[in-house]
Amino acid sequence: MPSAEQIHVQLTGAWRMMLGRADGLRMLDLSADGFWTSFFAIVVALPALFAGWVSIANGMAALDPDGPGRLSLILRLAVIDLSSWILPLVALALAARRAGIGDRYVPYVVASNWATAIVVWIMLPPSILRLAMPDAADLSALVSLGLFFLTLVFSWRLTNIAIGKGAAVATGVFAAMVGMSLFVLFGMQDLLGLAG
Secondary structure (H helix, E strand, O other): OOOHHHHHHHHHHHHHHHOOOOHHHHHOOOOHHHHHHHHHHHHHHHHHHHHHHHHHHHHHHHHOOOOOOHHHHHHHHHHHHHHHHHHHHHHHHHHOOOOOOHHHHHHHHHHHHHHHHHHHHHOHHHHHHHHHOOOOHHHHHHHHHHHHHHHHHHHHHHHHHHHOOOHHHHHHHHHHHHHHHHHHHHHHHHHOOOOO
16 A cells, blocks of 8 residues: 555646646656556545445436435446446557557556546536535536546646657547547446446
8 A cells, every 4th residue: 555645746746747747757656566556546536436426326316216226326336437447447458569559558557547536536526516406417517527628638638648659649549548438437337227
């Protein structure tokens, strides 16, 4: 388990990359231990993820009182989000060498994991809004959409720095990872009976 100071350095490095600052990459631990430790970002993101799961589960339970219980919904949402986080990275591992970015896989995964934790926290306000004001669904959706587009910009910047092979290659990797995340998201929703 990384120390609080190590977590802070990794998050700071990822944040600097999200702002377009290449020096953030030098702050990341790109060793084998650093690679595996970067998945601790899931733990860092859990409180914000949980708030999102609860707010969505509350809304779904209110719409369908005879449907699955809140706990079941929260567990399904957890499986969906964690699958959407991890499975695209596994897919990239299988394709990275053929795509000519095998040497950039570790920097990308380390940066992406820590950045995803930041993104999850950035997306927390709509969840809090849904919990505090369940009737403000339109406002929550609008805030979510705005933050989503902002995080896409941040994520592209991070990808461009982590891949380090120019904007065209970074855009290809970025598009593939977003597409794979959405594929996993919708596929898991369907599999777990939450499509709709």
